Amino acid sequence: MQSFPAFFPLEGRRIAVIGEGPMADAKARLFAGSPAAVERFAQTPESLAGFSLVFVALADEAGRAGAVAVSKRDGVPVNVVDGPALSDFYTPAIVDRGELVIGVSTSGAAPTLARDLRARIEAIVPAAYAQVAAFARRIRARVLARRSNFEGRRRAWEAILRGAPGERALAGDLDAAEALAEHVLEGAAAAAGVVHLVGAGPGDPELLTLRALRVLQDADIVFHDKLVDPRVLDLIRRDAERVFVGKARGDHAVPQREIEARLIAEAQKGRRVVRLKGGDPFVFGRGGEELEALRAAGVEAHVVPGITAALGCAAEIGVPLTHRDHAQAVTFVTGHAKDGAPDLDWAALANAKQTVVVYMGVDTAAHTAANLIAAGRAASTPALVIENGTTPKVKRARGALCDLPALIAQAGILGPAILIIGEVAALADVAALALAEQAA
Ligand code: SAH
Secondary structure, three states: OOOOOOOOOOOOOEEEEEOOOHHHHHHHHOOOOOOOEEEEEOOOOOOOOOOOEEEEOOOOHHHHHHHHHHHHHOOOOEEEOOOHHHOOOOOOEEEEEOOEEEEEOOOOOOHHHHHHHHHHHHHHOOOOHHHHHHHHHHHHHHHHHHOOOHHHHHHHHHHHHHOHHHHHHHOOOHHHHHHHHHHHHHOOOOOOOEEEEEEOEOOOHHHOOHHHHHHHHHOOEEEEOOOOOHHHHOOOOOOOEEEEOOEEOOEEOOOHHHHHHHHHHHHHOOOEEEEEEOEOOOOOOOHHHHHHHHHHOOOEEEEEOOOOHHHHHHHHOOOOOOEOOOEOEEEEEEOOEOOEOOOOOHHHHOOOOEEEEEEOOOOOHHHHHHHHHHOOOOOOOEEEEEEOOOOOOOEEEEEEHHHHHHHHHHHOOOOOEEEEEOHHHHHOOHHHHHHHHHHO
């Protein structure tokens, strides 16, 4: 460790910024919104006594040396812009979440590296963490009063901040968080866990939401499907337990009711449970049933949306699912029914100015095409089939609606795949299609 990260309280403190220009402005700006008072000087003043920190942004050597000398004489730590050798402390790249502050430093070696790292930390630490810190301050005295030893306090803090109270604080409801924390302190709800139903997106881990990433990194246990990409599974906290409850087509590895019962049981043990599902949990994902079961059991449950297959696959090849010239609506339907092919409202789906995306529709593509055409949709309507979109295994084929079953057979597509039917399918990036055909 080449430098030590200490944090100076700013309440009631005075900060001196010496110099003019953008560097000096930037140092002054660091304290905007903080309780410190910033005083600006064009040149070094006679005395710096009474200041807590001094920043020097002067260009000339003599000026810098003078400012350092006065700071040292008056016993105030000094930072010189672009002068690590003259400085008593370095200015870190800062992630500002109110009472929660993260500083990144390379000990003056490479500020750009520190800033890049900060950008990544900004992305994974939600702004709402400031509320969690504020909440912790609010209940701090009570936790100290009610838990006499160190170990008891640590356990109480973990139960509060990692459990339902912390989750409520993160959602901005500090009063509810406080009431739940009170339960924990009474020992009543010492084991209140939480379940997140999380959308893993269609494959590419970059399509995860920041919230999904955060809860994956906080999880104690993760229940995941077959559809979840292995690259997303790599982002789960390393120590978390992983449970595969895969449901391959026609092979119901773990029955739905049992999955629900296990989610509830784990949450009731006080664990942070993630139910990770491909795409979005509420789009053909049975997320609705799981949420109902969790609510009925009185378990704290949250839903983290994901990019659904239709959106991910369409974006990847430049197909706008709605487009002023071609489609006024997009409809997501399922091609799967309990006993074979679904009985959809074909007349409604045959409307020409509409894009239809069929999920789980590979096996029933012939039935879908025949019904749409019989209901009046043109046999020549452009149609796309996309298997494993946004993954390295992607396969795509395009043709006319009437040729859908043949296209699927030729490309050797077995699913998971979606069908995109409508004029917008003609707008697909031809290069992407050709490339995929070669690869396949
Ligand atoms: N909740 C998921 C859908 C689950 S149903 C979502 O929002 O995307 C499973 C179906 O989703 C698959 O049969 C297939 O039709 C579609 N699907 C999921 N991932 C896909 C992908 N990467 N490429 C193409 N289709 C996909």
